[in-house]
């Protein structure tokens with residue numbers, strides 16, 4: 400099996416290469432300025448892409464390289480750019496695509512894949528003739544391979560899209576995907592000013608603050624980069640503490656990979672308790688200070 404991998408983020412490409420090199424050969428493409436960060440993860444070759452990266456020229460590069468390089472499959476990280484690229488490649492190669500896979504097994508002709516379905520409520524196992532796949536980021540940890548890949552510099556064709564100007568989005572620099580401990584708040588905190596009452600817990604566990612969609616998107620109590628869920632970040636911390644979150648499936652889809660889940664909710668029937676290793680039924684405004692005290696902070 401020979402796979403061609405693309406992600407604009409070297410760490411996500413490294414995760415896919417780590418997964419795929421156990422099944423066969425994998426080469427990977429990323430932005431040239433980030434290509435060095437991908438060299439240590441066992442790709443046979445790293446394609447360092449130069450030029451303004453857009454879905455049309457990246458998909459053209461992948462389609463041409465797939466054909467000329469004798470690749471069996473193309474794997475694209477499921478990012479905003481990646482999802483657009485994957486659709487365009489499958490269309491131009493006239494091959495099937497399976498999106499958001501979490502497991503892949505090549506076979507004789509058909510491939511076997513697993514992907515989360517119904518917002519993560521169930522896992523769909525499929526046999527298909529797909530040749531293009533989007534891979535959910537964070538499925539495995541990237542592991543170094545002990546040897547450096549050959550790097551091939553590639554000039555992307557000019558894109559049909561002209562970028563008139565770029566404005567950097569204001570971010571706080573939080574990286575929830577890498578956080579080991581997350582304290583996530585939901586609508587149960589009531590109002591923005593009440594977040595101050597949860598912050599001592601975040602500090603006490605040395606964690607990152609995150610939130611459900613209402614908190615981040617609807618009410619904007621937290622920035623959107625802190626949203627966990629199917630339309631937010633997919634996180635896999637060692638400990639996920641859900642405070643005043645009901646546990647709807649769209650939220651669970653973003654934190655199901657957490658190793659230990661602690662839920663605090665005043666409603667003992669809240670679905671979050673079905674996903675939790677430890678549950679505390681009670682009013683968060685009374686329980687959080689006690690937790691902080693118990694943690695000795």
Ligand SMILES: Cc1cc2nc3c(=O)[nH]c(=O)nc-3n(C[C@H](O)[C@H](O)[C@H](O)COP(=O)(O)OP(=O)(O)OC[C@H]3O[C@@H](n4cnc5c(N)ncnc54)[C@H](O)[C@@H]3O)c2cc1C
Nearest residue numbers: 585586587611612628629630631643644645649650665683
């Ligand atoms: C297409 C789509 C995509 C979506 N994507 C996402 C997503 O990415 N992430 C996401 O989170 N949601 C997402 N949602 C929304 C999701 O369906 C839920 O509406 C949302 O997760 C609920 O957020 P919540 O748990 O904060 O609020 P609620 O469901 O209102 O729950 C609040 C909880 O707080 C508890 N509570 C209240 N007061 C207290 C107190 N004093 N002490 C302790 N507990 C208290 C209540 O018992 C309740 O269980 C999406 C929905 C759609 C349709």
